[in-house]
Amino acid sequence: MNEAFAFYWSASMRNNPVDTINGISVDNTARHPIFQNINQWMDGIAFAGALWDVRQSLGQTLADDLFIRTMELEGDSFHNFLYDILVVDQSLHSGTNKPAICDAFVVDHGIYIPECYGLTSKPIADISSPFDVVVGPSPQIQIVGTARKAQSATFTNYSVDHRDGFYTDSSTASWSASGVTLTSSTTEVNGGVLATLDPSTLTDGYNIIRLRVQDSRGTTYGYTRVYYSSSLHTGWPVNTGLYQWHEGSPAFVDLTGDGIKEVVYDSESKLYVRYQDGSLFWEKNFSGVNWITPAIGDINLDGQPEVIGFNGATVYAWDRNGTQLWSQNVAASSFTIPVIADVDPTSTGQEVIIVGGHLGADTNLHNYIFSKTGSVLANWLVPQGGSIPFHLPHASPAVGDIDGNPQNGLEIVATMYSGGQTKVFVWDEDGNSVYTEKSFPGLGKSSPVIADLNGDGVNEIIQAVSDTTSGNGSNDSKVYLWNRNGDYAGWPVTLPSES
The missing domain is CATH 2.60.40 (Immunoglobulin-like)
Structure with missing residues (x-):
């Protein structure tokens, strides 16, 4: 909308519908929607055209006054603006200009709201x-x-x-x-x-x-x-609603025990489980926006998978049929996927790990470990480093044996970033630091990886970091490698630039 307003006001003030610099004319017949693979503002040409047509019908003085008063209502879409301008015209002019306004938006440029029915000169x-x-x-x-x-x-x-x-x-x-x-x-x-x-x-x-x-x-x-696409599986895609925000990935798991995997995914405020043919198995409402990939695992070791959902404020656990087992509120908004792993040898079953996040003025990172029944086994803070608080974490933690003593539990490796620096922490099941955190220049949004790369029985930690401090983006991105014995010779490796 901002581009459309810029097109219109430039034309109106110059009393010339054609922009001589870019050649765009607001005196046009463009209809919403205008489909483009580039220049998302192109759809605004139709909206700017509707504004110009109103100006042509009502005159510059009246039209511009209506537009300015309507903009003060801060409508956030073409359709909301049309609704608001009808309200403004009703208040100022008893609605006498509604037919001209509706013709300009609906008939000429394809921007329709029900309030224009019965006011247009064409169907x-x-x-x-x-x-x-x-x-x-x-x-x-x-x-x-x-x-x-x-x-x-x-x-x-x-x-x-x-x-x-x-x-x-x-x-x-x-x-x-x-x-x-x-x-x-x-x-x-x-x-x-x-x-x-x-x-x-x-x-x-x-x-x-x-x-x-x-x-x-x-x-x-x-x-x-x-x-x-003729190659899509029968029953897919499934419509999740207009303008639904998705950042998480779907998960695949056999919840029914028939040997065929179901699809588990989130849409805003809901988590869905669907059969392979796209039909609904079960769904759950979230109290808020959910942008995180669900985690699947057998947390109570009964041989059946559970589904773990996290909406940035509450952690949920459901059994395979959608019955809620427990939920816990956390002060840890983040983008990280919950991790299911047996990190605490004193607790039966597997634990659910939520790493990183902060809410509002609280800039400490909150980390949690929950038991199979949802009780809090550990909860610790990572204070912000320096004057710049940690960003909400994007990297989910990795779990593995780092200290060479798996009988005492596995370690949690977590990546955070703040102020152009990435920090990698290694904690035990109580949140105690096993080793001093590593610090690297750049932006660490990718999850760490734990693996024994050379087969010597000692696990390494691998972390990719995008160096944004120089402004060259991926030209200076690096991959770091180390283990409990120290850094590896030949590392970090600088990644090649994108061509």
Whole structure:
């Protein structure tokens, strides 16, 4: 939106719709969405075009006053801005300018909200779903949106068709209705299912889906795009909702005992377990945003896997059927994956390890070890080093025998970074330092690795660090190697720069 406002205000102040530097014109017919693989701001051209069209209809003084007052409401999307400007116009001008505003946004540039129904001079054609997603041979695709008549018009019909292509106007392929089943072509649809589409009729790659709406006052088109892959497994992909944030990876485990693995993954505020065909096994709500890969392991040693979820504030343990075993709140927001390992020889079962993190003004890193029943076995702090607090950790810890005495438990190796420095800690099951932490220049976001590289019975620690202090990024990234006896000759190794 910021780019769109910049385009518009530059044009309005100069009273010239064309930017002579980059050639962009706000006097355009661009329709939202504009699909691009580069320059994400391109979609703003349609929004800027809607602003310009309002200016052309209402005049500069009135339009700019409406825009300034609407911007003060801080709407964070094209659609929210349209809603807000209708509210402002209702307050200042009793809504007399709503038809011109809705025509500019909805009819001319494809930015629709329900409040514009009955105010436009042409019919409304809007596809809300699917929107730029990957689809496979199944299941059927529901085309959801709105097909409605213009003000004082008689509704005629609507149709849905498709063709291959990356842009709405870039393909020479003809439009096809193959595989399309309309809900009811002669009845208006208001935010509902317009049609179903058999995805197997699509071409591998990008496909444009078009909605055509006709009434007694004219014809309007709406568009969306999907990417079709005929090689996708039946039942996948699964839609997790519009604008859902994902940073974690899915986990695969046989929870049902039938020899076929299920898929465990998180979406914002939820954790899902699905069968191999994409159907739902069970799901759980999180009280907050979950961006962390779930951990899978047999924590109580009953021969059945458990699922461990962490949303940055609470750790959850569920059995294979989704029954919650326990939960624990922690003061340790982080991006790290929980680790399941037997680090405490005095505790039965395997432990759950949460390393690093801080909340609010508390800049100490909090670390936890939980028993199989969720009781806290250890909880220790790592004070911030110097004036710069540690960043929220991204690197999950590694667990292994570092001191050569596995009978006393395994060690926890954890990586933190702050102020251009990466620190690697080695702790025992009580949080005591086994060795003095290592410090390296650069950004350590990758997890350490524990392995006996030369077969001498002594485990090494391997840590990759991206050196950002010189501003050259990966040109100075290094991999470090050491064990309990000290550093290795020939290490660190500088990684080659990206070409």
